[in-house]
Amino acid sequence: MTSREVFYWDERMERMPRPELAQHQLRKLRDQLAHVHARSPFYRRKLDAAGVPPDAIRSLDDLSAIPFTVKDELRVSQEQYPPWGDFGCITPREAVRVFQSSGTTGRPVRIMWSRKDWHENFYEQFSHFRCGYGLTEDDVLYVPFNYGLFVAWWGFQSAMERAGLMVIPGGGQGSKDRLRAMLDWGATVVCGTPSYLLYLAETARKLGIDLPGSPIAKIVAAGEPGAAVPSTKKALESQWGAECFDDIGSTEITNFGYECIRHQGTHVIESMLLAEVLDPETGRPLPDGEIGELVLTNLCCESMPLIRYRTRDLVRFNRAACECGRTFLRLEGGVLGRADDMFQFAGVNIFPTQIQSLLHEVDEFSQEYQLVVPRMGSGERLKIRVEPAHEQLPQTRLAAACEFLTEAVKYRIMVTPEVEVCDVGSLPRVEGKAKRIIRLQ
Ligand SMILES: [Zn+2]
Structure with missing residues (x-):
């Protein structure tokens, strides 16, 4: 598999030595700061308040x-200045496409794209x-996705058809x-999302x-960290x-991360985006x-x-x-979790993806799970809800699998959980982001 040919979109840029790449990013950043300062009241306010004129940035x-x-x-901003807010740099007349974030946590954000952003x-x-x-052009892409305001596969599918792949629209249909x-x-x-692809x-x-046994040779998974776990x-x-x-991205920041055929982490398109990794607290x-x-930071x-x-x-x-051969940085293991999903239990920082990884080491369980986080001070244990991989599993195998999972979580995450086995197919399957955590009040 590793002998396959590597394709580049812009080989010079993708293999650029990092000091040169940093120079490119600095130039783009300075242009972008001048652009937002001139066109976006929101950013003009923020930069002025911070005492940072656009030309103040002399190095990264x-x-x-x-x-x-x-x-x-x-x-x-969008509540104060409906419907678009004042952070954008274009007028609605300049826009050719609009989207809305999935809004699983709070009011959705509306986004509009200009002709240049959308088409170029x-x-x-x-x-x-x-x-x-x-x-390549020889590929046939199936897109199981409905026509709507959610950006999901819109950009991907339109770029693929422009590149000459055959695209099969799979909206408005059930899974069968x-x-x-x-x-x-x-x-x-x-x-698709990892959860939905597993469900399919x-x-x-x-x-x-x-x-x-089918001709499907590649799957592209986005929307949840799963594909890189x-x-x-x-x-x-x-x-x-x-x-x-x-494939990583969001409605607001656009799609920025992809894996190459060497599967050594998820590359960030650093010619178009500037990436930093920071302590979420400080x-x-x-x-x-x-x-x-x-x-x-969007550079383009x-x-x-x-x-x-x-x-x-x-x-x-x-x-x-x-x-x-690419010098674009890699996110090792893709997105490892959400700073917001991280929860503290018994003094330990826990990410749902850690438990997901352990769960998948157990053949007796399906890929679905839920975490029930008890109220602080209730004295109850963290509960992991799982379901058997199929209905014919003997009780003894299930009991042994529960014991393995309990021990593995205890040993690797330092918390002793309670494992609850639910009926086959009873845990929710979702097309969008899987809601895995239930917090008891
Ligand atoms: Zn690579």
């Missing part, structure tokens, strides 16, 4: 003088993804029809459809019989290799660029050149 070491942007500020910048970003994944359609139309690539694989098994990736790859690629920079919050976007945007995603940087 000056970055810390620039104030952060957080999602709540975007919400407040999105295209360039997704062209990096396409070349990273090694997709989607499975039949992807096989009937000869799909070689399918995209489970549905296929129930219907007697042999996905591993080794155990989830393994489950996706074995159940689909396909190579799995991570906001100070962390050395490479430490887990911290990813902070991003002209419509609603975000400056030092706190993604709340927890990542670990690796700036060593990848085996694919």
Whole structure:
């Protein structure tokens, strides 16, 4: 597999020595600061209040003088100046496409993109993804996704069709029809959230459809960290019989991270975005290799660029050149969790993805789980709800699997959980971001 040819979108830029890349980023950053200062009342206010005129940034070491942007500020701006807020740099007349964030935690944010962003910048970003994944005109992409305000696969699919792939639209269909359609139309690539792709694989098994034996050779997974969690990736790859690629982005900051065919972490498109890794509590920079919050600045976007945007995603940087030849930094293990999802229990910081990884080491359980976090001081244990992989499992095997999981969590996360086995298929399956944590009040 590793002997395959590496495709680049812009080889000179992707293999640029890092000092030169930093110069490129500095130039872009200075232009972007001048642009937002001139066009965005929100950023003009913020930069002026911080005493940072756009030309004050002389090196990337000056970055810390620039104030952060957080999602709540975007919400407040849109409440005060409906419908678009005052953080954008274009008028609605200049926009060709609008989206809305999924809004799982609070009011959704509305985003509009100009012709240049939609047709050129999105295209360039997704062209990096396409070349990273090694997709060509010979590929047939199935997109199981509905026409709506959620950005999800919009940019990906339009860039893929422009690049010459055949795109099969899979909106407005149930999972069974989607499975039949992807096989009937000869799909070689399918995209989706990790949870939904696992659900499709489970549905296929129930219907007697042999996905591993199908022509589907690649799956692209986005929307949740799962695709970069080794155990989830393994489950996706074995159940689909396909190579799995991570795709990271959000409605607000656009899509910025993709995995290459060497699978050595998730690359950030550093020609178009400036990435920092910071301590989520203090906001100070962390050395490479430490887990911290990813902070991003759009260097190319002209419509609603975000400056030092706190993604709340927890990542670990690796700036060593990848085996694919790219010098773009890699997020080791992709997104490792959400700074917001992290919860403290019994004095320990816990990320749901840690438990997910352990769970996937147990064949007796399905891929679904829920964490029930008891009220502080209740004396109750953290509860992990799981379900058996299938109905015929003997009680003794289930009991042994529960014991293994309890011990593994106790040993590796330092908390003794209670494992509750639910009925097969009873835990919620969702197309969007899986809601895994239930907090008892
Ligand atoms: Zn690479």
